[in-house]
Amino acid sequence: MSGHVFHPGHDDLHGITVVLETANGRTVIGRWHERVEKGVVLHDAATNEPGAQQTRDDFVARSLKFGVKPEHRTLVVSDEIVSVRKLAEL
């Protein structure tokens, strides 16, 4: 790496685009910033709600191919999270 890192000291997922599945069926994709007391803070995040016209699989597939549509500059996911995966590994 070139060493131009300006925000050291965060956890391993900091700066990584993740797919969060919540207990209520919501899927959230965004760039992990940090975990705080209220939940997980994501940047440039997009959400897919249960029952949405776009299925969860399409939502993830489209994000993989065309990138994440940043619906929320910053989003705190406070729902119960049942899985965390890296988007690039799906």
Add this chain to the structure above:
Amino acid sequence: MAYPDLMTRPMREEVTRLGIQELKTTAEVDAVMGEGEGTVLVFVNSVCGCAAGGARPALTLALQHGVKPGKVVSVFAGVDGEATQRARSFFSDYQPSSPSLALLKDGEVVHFVHRHMIEGKHPQQIAAELTAAFDKYC
């Protein structure tokens, strides 16, 4: 937010020393990309240490490959805003992210590397994926 030149200059130089043309204005973008002919690799540079810190060395490695795009250019997201926006208009089906790389052939995007495909990877891995695309399309 404008980043100070003192911060961004090393990141620019890491790219320009490879012989990559940095595009700072919309006119410069149009002059290179408006032709819509041949292969062009566009590197969207970024101040993000997490991803760009891997992308720039990957670009260095990839450009040592025998097969390369006809032109390689860069724009700097968050620094040269208008030029970056104009460059992105040539691959507008793809959500903006930085760093990212777009490989165009005759004006069409044939390969796109999003930020999420760079994050957490070693430069060698990113470079290998890029050179595979060079072999396929260039």
